[in-house]
Amino acid sequence: MLIDPMETQLPADPVQAIERPQVVTQSLLYLDGVSVSFDGFRAINNLSLIIAPGEMRAIIGPNGAGKTTMMDIITGKTKPDTGDVIFDGQVDLTQLDETAIANLGIGRKFQKPTVFEMHTVEDNIEMAVKADRTVFGTLFSRHSAEIWRRVDELLGIVRLGDHRKRLAGDLSHGQKQWLEIGMLLAQDPKLLLVDEPAAGMTDVETGATADLLKDIAKTHSVVVVEHDMGFIRELGVKVTCLHEGSVLAEGTLDQVSSDERVIEVYLGR
Amino acid sequence: MMLTRFLFEKIDRAGWVFLVLLGIAAVLVPVLNLAVPPGSMFHVSNTAVGLWGKYMTYALLALAVDLVWGYCGILSLGHGAFFALGGYAMGMYLMRQIGPRGVYSHPVLPDFMVFLNWTELPVTWWGFSSFPYALLMVALVPGLLAFVFGWFAFRSRVTGVYLSIITQALTYALMLAFFRNDMGFGGNNGLTDFKDILGFNIQSQVTRAVLFSLSVIALMTGYLVARAIVTSKAGKILIAIRDAEARTRFLGYRVENFKLFVWTVSAVMAGIAGALYVPQVGIINPSEFSPANSIETIVWVAVGGRGTLVGAALGAGLVNFAKSWFTGAFPQGWLFALGGLFIFVTLFLPKGILGTFTDWWKRRGERREPPASSPARQPAE
Numbered sequence: 001m002l003i004d005p006m007e008t009q010l011p012a013d014p015v016q017a018i019e020r021p022q023v024v025t026q027s028l029l030y031l032d033g034v035s036v037s038f039d040g041f042r043a044i045n046n047l048s049l050i051i052a053p054g055e056m057r058a059i060i061g062p063n064g065a066g067k068t069t070m071m072d073i074i075t076g077k078t079k080p081d082t083g084d085v086i087f088d089g090q091v092d093l094t095q096l097d098e099t100a101i102a103n104l105g106i107g108r109k110f111q112k113p114t115v116f117e118m119h120t121v122e123d124n125i126e127m128a129v130k131a132d133r134t135v136f137g138t139l140f141s142r143h144s145a146e147i148w149r150r151v152d153e154l155l156g157i158v159r160l161g162d163h164r165k166r167l168a169g170d171l172s173h174g175q176k177q178w179l180e181i182g183m184l185l186a187q188d189p190k191l192l193l194v195d196e197p198a199a200g201m202t203d204v205e206t207g208a209t210a211d212l213l214k215d216i217a218k219t220h221s222v223v224v225v226e227h228d229m230g231f232i233r234e235l236g237v238k239v240t241c242l243h244e245g246s247v248l249a250e251g252t253l254d255q256v257s258s259d260e261r262v263i264e265v266y267l268g269r
Numbered sequence: 270m271m272l273t274r275f276l277f278e279k280i281d282r283a284g285w286v287f288l289v290l291l292g293i294a295a296v297l298v299p300v301l302n303l304a305v306p307p308g309s310m311f312h313v314s315n316t317a318v319g320l321w322g323k324y325m326t327y328a329l330l331a332l333a334v335d336l337v338w339g340y341c342g343i344l345s346l347g348h349g350a351f352f353a354l355g356g357y358a359m360g361m362y363l364m365r366q367i368g369p370r371g372v373y374s375h376p377v378l379p380d381f382m383v384f385l386n387w388t389e390l391p392v393t394w395w396g397f398s399s400f401p402y403a404l405l406m407v408a409l410v411p412g413l414l415a416f417v418f419g420w421f422a423f424r425s426r427v428t429g430v431y432l433s434i435i436t437q438a439l440t441y442a443l444m445l446a447f448f449r450n451d452m453g454f455g456g457n458n459g460l461t462d463f464k465d466i467l468g469f470n471i472q473s474q475v476t477r478a479v480l481f482s483l484s485v486i487a488l489m490t491g492y493l494v495a496r497a498i499v500t501s502k503a504g505k506i507l508i509a510i511r512d513a514e515a516r517t518r519f520l521g522y523r524v525e526n527f528k529l530f531v532w533t534v535s536a537v538m539a540g541i542a543g544a545l546y547v548p549q550v551g552i553i554n555p556s557e558f559s560p561a562n563s564i565e566t567i568v569w570v571a572v573g574g575r576g577t578l579v580g581a582a583l584g585a586g587l588v589n590f591a592k593s594w595f596t597g598a599f600p601q602g603w604l605f606a607l608g609g610l611f612i613f614v615t616l617f618l619p620k621g622i623l624g625t626f627t628d629w630w631k632r633r634g635e636r637r638e639p640p641a642s643s644p645a646r647q648p649a650e
């Protein structure tokens with residue numbers, strides 16, 4: 001669908017050694033022919049998607065379309081039954097686990113905001129800041145002025161400076177979303193996967209979140225899943241509509257939202 | 270230098286009270302026992318020294334359990350196994366110390382081996398006549414078992430109830446194994462009739478007082494080690510794993526390595542507790558592996574306050590104190606009382622005695638520190 005399938009027939013292994021077509025090596029994230037079933041139900045069905053370096057992409061689609069499952073596959077939580085998932089033109093993500101993928105530079109915000117509730121806001125960020133992540137490295141790590149300067153900076157960006165000493169569990173839903181985005185930034189990933197960042201936010205907060213993401217997109221590649229069309233319009237980027245586990249339409253928001261099938265399965269209701 | 274900085278930065282108020290009281294006990298109890306004549310109202314009886322010494326080793330075991338359960342969410346129902354293995358390692362040393370003074374007067378073999386018509390010492394017993402070797406085994410055997418067990422369990426992501434059940438199976442399997450005579454660990458009689466330790470008569474009151482003090486020092490050291498771990502950045506990661514394991518992975522931390530580390534440290538602590546327990550009670554047998562023992566330890570920690578360290582030790586002391594009294598007054602009632610206590614604490618004091626107390630203290634506005642870190646309100650997951 002995206003390119004001639006004959007050109008993209010990739011042997012499964014050894015992944016590192018083989019020659020890859022240009023379209024693969026030049027993309028940051030390359031999904032092709034990905035399928036996964038849960039108890040016979042195909043949640044992702046022959047999905048293909050390419051994200052270029054530096055690109056921001058919005059993903060829309062009805063409930064159960066497979067948007068979150070797609071992120072599960074990219075981040076190693078779910079292993080696809082078939083298909084290629086290639087990061088940075090060369091790394092086969094299907095062979096790696098969540099930790100390895102995170103350390104490659106793929107960060108993720110969950111649909112349900114997930115922060116460490118019993119830790120303070122600043123500790124949540126501190127744990128996310130790029131640093132030694134081994135057991136002994138953390139066991140003997142000393143207070144690092146550099147890391148805490150970064151924490152201060154990130155708390156400013158996500159506007160939680162006044163709440164830094166509070167337990168993350170005491171934050172409002174929207175604040176948790178922002179904290180999680182802050183943690184994502186702290187990891188300094190190459191690719192950010194952001195699942196429904198505006199859910200449960202007021203219009204003002206939603207606008208601020210869109211601004212924040214646009215800002216982030218200047219220096220990172222971002223994939224955003226959202227149901228809020230106003231938010232998507234605000235982002236002003238290429239849109240992919242998923243339906244029943246595969247791509248239904250792709251293009252500008254205007255193109256996608258005027259597509260007959262998109263209207264039928266998603267927008268028209 | 271580093272130690273003083275650590276003491277002043279990382280030990281909270283409850284920790285200081287705990288350490289100071291233990292320090293006083295380590296000195297005062299032996300003095301009041303040995304130097305004050307039995308008639309005096311300040312005299313501490315021999316029985317009390319033995320009993321409290323035992324509580325200290327239980328408290329160290331509780332601390333070990335709290336380290337994994339309270340801070341990393343690993344509900345171990347098999348920590349009694351590590352305790353018992355440490356105890357057996359010490360017991361084997363004490364058996365070898367008997368030498369030819371056994372009933373059968375065999376120069377090398379312990380009585381039970383002579384009774385089984387064995388003619389030479391099994392390989393597992395080699396080296397145990399050396400105290401340093403025995404000490405090494407006290408740490409190494411539980412540590413290694415925990416490492417291997419944890420390596421498989423955590424790598425295959427066994428968590429929650431399933432993990433608890435296999436820890437329980439582990440201690441149960443060891444109990445059955447140690448019951449067998451052909452294992453060479455004394456079968457159901459276990460190891461007993463110890464004579465001396467490092468040349469000192471194990472029955473003498475001086476030796477017993479020293480063992481008491483050593484148990485207190487071990488508890489204090491265990492507390493400092495555990496506290497150093499939980500207040501480090503690694504400690505923050507442990508709590509993160511406890512509360513949101515998947516999230517921690519997506520941040521790029523190797524969850525299984527963190528679990529394996531804390532699990533192994535905890536098992537070694539439990540082993541040391543067992544090694545101090547055995548010379549004080551004078552026996553170690555397979556019933557120490559009994560699943561009920563490990564479950565009882567969980568009750569101590571829950572009662573004292575999960576995720577507080579000091580509370581766990583306190584819980585071990587209080588529950589066992591109650592047990593000593595109860596088994597005297599109503600011998601049949603203890604298990605019911607223990608079950609009732611667990612239900613009461615789960616329902617009404619989910620943070621345990623210490624957690625509830627510190628909350629109350631804080632609400633009085635007397636403390637300005639941010640809360641240390643007690644687990645989310647799920648008493649047992």
Ligand SMILES: Nc1ncnc2c1ncn2[C@@H]1O[C@H](COP(=O)(O)OP(=O)(O)OP(=O)(O)O)[C@@H](O)[C@H]1O
Binds near residue numbers: 043
């Ligand atoms: N681990 C799983 N086991 C079984 N079914 C699953 C699993 N994960 C996802 N599914 C199913 O796959 C389908 C796609 O789910 P997914 O969460 O990806 O949808 P989504 O596009 O994110 O929807 P929403 O907009 O509601 O978040 C759903 O029908 C869901 O029930």
Ligand SMILES: [Mg+2]
Binds near residue numbers: 067
């Ligand atoms: Mg979803």
